[in-house]
Amino acid sequence: MDPQPLPDALYTADQVRELDRRAIQDHGIPGYTLMQRAGAAALEVLGRMWPRGRVLAVVCGPGNNGGDGYVLARLARAAGWEVRLAAVSDPGALKGDAARAREDWCAAGGGTVSLEAALEGCDVLVDALLGTGLGRPVEGAMADCIARINAAGVPVLSLDIPSGLQADTGAVLGRAVQARATVTFIGLKLGLFTGEGREYGGQVHFDDLAVPAAVYDGMVPTARRADAAVLGCLPRRRRSAHKGDFGHVLVVGGAPGMPGAVRMAAEAAARVGAGLVSVATHAVHAGLIPLARPEVMAHGVTAPGDLDPLLERASVVAVGPGLGHGDWGRALLERVLAWQGPRVLDADALNLLAGAPQRREDWILTPHPGEAGRLLGWSAARVQAHRPAAAAALQARYGGVCILKGSGTLVHDGRDLTVCTGGNPGMASGGMGDVLTGVLAGALAQDLAASPGETAILGVCAHARAADAAAGEGGERGLLASDLFPCLRGAVNP
Template sequence: MTRSLPDTQRLPRALYRAAQVRALDQAAIEQAGITAEQLMERAGAAAFSVLRARWPQAGAIVVLAGAGNNGGDGYVLARLAHQHRLGVRLLTLGEHDQLSGPALAAARAYRDAGGSIEPFTRLPPDAELIVDAMLGTGLERPLTGLWADAVAQCNAARSPVFALDLPSGLHADSGRVLGIAVEAAVTISFIGLKPGLFTGRGPDYCGEVCFDALRVPALIYASEIPAARRIDWRQQQRLLPRRRRSAHKGDLGFLLVVGGAAGMSGAPRLAGEAALRVGAGRVAIATHPAHAAVLNLGRPELMVHGVAETDALGTRPETTLESGLERVSELALENALARASVVALGPGLGQKTWGQALYQRVLAAAMPLVLDADGLNLLAQAPQRRDDWVLTPHPGEAARLLGCSVAEVEADRLEAVRQLQERYGGVAVLKGAGSLIQGPGPRPRALCSEGNPGMASAGMGDVLTGIIAALLGQGLEPVLAAEVGVCLHAAAGDRAARRGERGLIASDLIAALQPLLGLAERRSCVPRDDDA
């Protein structure tokens, strides 16, 4: 009989670094009177419960056990499997003659129950399920030797892998791969969820994530401030501002998108159309005159202003018919800047003279901004700090802004987004798998755990820029606009990917925005306690 997964599927919001989880573990022992042996028994029992629910037919289980507490969890699981008359083999890695504490007690209990222990040489070919209890969260250097060989064999096997606490080889805090890592089908995390499960390469290796707090009292968690908060659209949609029945377009923001160098008209068009779908009252685009006349043919609701290079530079050519037309477009740009409530600067902007001139012109206007793409690259060339902007770099742009390598950004994404906000002010959004949002002040950084690899295609960032800018224009504070916008963007990507991730394009996300917002509005019509 197939059983549903237990309540470990209901994941908490708080994310903790590995050192914090170890501190919580120790606090549970010292302050709550839970012994280390009890925590290990609970971890093994929780893992076995998930195993039975997820693989009810598995009868040939191989447990790879390291010599630490993660291995001890594996011994408990193996004992329970043996007691339930499942076929189980436990293969050891590391110096098991030096086992101590609760791990040694778990190993003895497994052996006393009749379980056998063998050193690992290779995985048996008849394994129906592999349990990774090798290393857990303590790893800081790349795997080598027998450890790397064991991970490689796990990944080459046809059997699914169930990881305890964290796939071996994955860094708990950053989600980077330390040489090689186990590709798990399911991972169960204990006491505190780790950021590396959801960001960096973590989603590639963790599979389905489950959680069990091991009955650690809630009071214990007060001793640690989470490293990040996990957010998603279901939670964030409640923060959308409600529209008054008497609202008009002037109440809902005037967004000016600035970008689109010659040959790059698609980027501002995507940003502008996404902003309209998220509810911006008016959207104008200031773009290169080479394509200004045709940019809105497929979306007439967009206002378009062609800006020649002389206009962007603010020069005054001699009075001719041509210069008169340039003067008209310059006035249109100035009028748009004067009327706009927020500017999205950077989509398709380029870094040549035209793009540099518009960049300087908009920054001089001192308006609330969402800065993306080449706007970020130009910022990296001449850094400055402002409190009224949202920066949305991908790892490559973040590396240029921080003066480091992409590898260094990805090595600790949580630290990278903190440094971005500290150096440049405002709100920083570090895009990628498990996008991170860092605002000013003590508010913990946020991590969006939604989205999919189909979103790795051109134009997705332009759509996000338009979404965040539209939310800013509708009155959300910058950090909330960034958090809600990132989650809405990810949820739209997931909705659009129902027909398949491969071949997903940015326009598909735009089509998914209004249905998601419509559902959110209908949910908001249900009376809440604070409506009484």
């Protein structure tokens, strides 16, 4: 059986439970039939990912997630696996379909062993402990069980979601199973694609369990995935095009000692196709930038009024990289905010905005979790634990388009939430945000999409695609922001 492609739609746990209910009650599919289909889908993933596996440990908890584990164990045993099943909770307390799954496992000759015996010498471990309904931190015996699973040193396949991972946010609730792969059912869970979800979920597989398409009617996804495929909608350039057709980006920033940030943002804007790129920076190093990138026009500015002739020629302004928190940076930001036109705010511009909040509809904000926390009055940890809510709160308070950076970057335009599924851990290095700022400004300058929200998605995906290409050449560790420059052209020329 060919694997099902991952859909774009992402749902909360409550939404998926409603989809389950519709399949069972409105369309007459017995719950146990869905459970059997889930077990069969998981078995198919097992066989495809570990074709040489022979000894399978299945660790079952309470509820229907444990029921899925019992079904998988029975099917795997019939398929020739040596199956060792450990029941972490009281099997006698199972109810409904989960109880029936255990009964069928026992009727087929299956039994239970201790967790130690299940783990000893197994090739693959199946996590069927906790499902999507988890709402509080994992503690006690269950937390100890998860710790022992993670310490076992064998690959783990999680059913529906890694146990301990919050299905809506991607936050780890105390402790979570580190899965090599996750097979999830009916609807993709948002938490698998942002925050810690990308780390703990591993390779995600999907099966809709053959529910009718009508089950999804009227169910609006909480978010949608976006990957490099969206770059295919970039328009072809006319043969008669000239640089004036593709906008003029002005990058404002670079306080004394910080010329690198504006230089990287400026080159990124040029690399994605902006027709002209200028930099307004501190006079002490305005002459250095053209030496590093001669295509960029650099202007030293000492007072806000020095920006006026540059703003008159600009079609998009990116402000914040290396701007600093002092009077110079604050005055320049105020002048940029008085200008009428699309803007991208990053770094120090966001920190200054946090001290004097205002709402606009014509800007793109690009905070990382620390900056987002300052903008909202939250801790960075709270932002990370509630990433979708934080993105929505930022957009509601400040308007425009909010890009909450991090693993599974979120883009919120006031109506839709989009998750970028590209990128890699090598991007955790200085300057990556400056490059993204330039990419966004360059995309805006070319009017590459119908709305700032769509342009933001294109920019985030192009940035991630370039980072993945750069990491593919030499690995993730040691990846520098400037390593993306040779790859940005390819990222926007699919």
